Amino acid sequence: MGKLQSKFRKRSELYRASEGEKADGALDSQVVQYEPAHHGSVNTITNLSADLCVSGGTDQTVVVYDWKQGRMCQSFQGHNREVTKCYPGSTWIFSASRDKTVLMWDLNQGDEPIQEFCGHQLVVNGLAISPGRKLCTGSRDNCMCLWDIESAKCEQRHNISRNLVTHVCWVPGSSSVVQTSEDKTIRVWDSRAWQVTNTFPAKQYIQTHCDVSDNGNYLVSSSNGFGGQGCEATLWDLRQPGCKVVEYRGHLQTTACCVFLPVPQGGNSAALVATSSHDSSVKVWDQNSACLATLSLDGAGPLVSLAPSDASNVLCASFNSG
Incomplete structure (x- = not known):
């Protein structure tokens, strides 16, 4: 696991490189290995x-x-x-x-x-907790389940054909759950009725991951792909279900993870998104789809998961050497 600490920072702009920045916005791989x-x-x-x-x-x-x-x-x-x-x-x-x-x-x-x-019959890929302490899970068995945490009892189960769930997240301040699937579809669930309330237009490739902005207005999803085909992340407006805002294109292989980055106190309120890919790179994007920075981790193998720690640090999981 490497530490990507303060590698996306510039004197006047957050999420840019303070040193080692190349002319095309790429960053030298200055990662501390532990x-x-x-x-x-x-x-x-x-x-x-x-x-x-x-x-x-x-x-x-x-x-x-x-x-x-x-x-x-x-x-x-x-x-x-x-x-x-x-x-x-x-x-x-x-x-x-x-x-x-x-x-x-x-x-x-x-x-x-x-x-x-x-209770699931296949691998569990989706996992999230509601504010009311309910556990939501999604699996490749096509099922979305809602559990009582105290008793571990499955209270709701819904099977949708070909809904091989890849990720699950709650919409802040609401009863809605969003999930991505290998059937290339994004679904929004009402956790009270445990029914799908909205289905986004299907993408061309499998949707690998999703995240919701802190204000609950935007959703970002990522796609698999190869050779630069697919491999994008997509920003959606949850207030207008199915409304695509922008696409973030630039990765050459599957974009495995996409997350909203925290907005620093007193900083710009526009949404910034980070993506990680099987092409061994992490990219940071603005809401106009411009790539602000790229960090290439050559030799790290596929980069599969991201976690923003604060307004200037991002953690990244790699296939390489634990």
């Missing part, structure tokens, strides 16, 4: 606190990592296949896996899971 967090590929990364992140990997392990110090803090082992997604809380963590389960861990109660959610 001891590996995992034995193998890192599949997912998310923030736990200002200094800590949570990651899951092919080694079936969930790790709490101090990315500023470059050291492992805690390790949780309970899955019997690789971990696909992690979701953090204040003192707890949820992890999804190819073993078809979701496990709940408490940072203050040892290294054994305190809850297990079983």
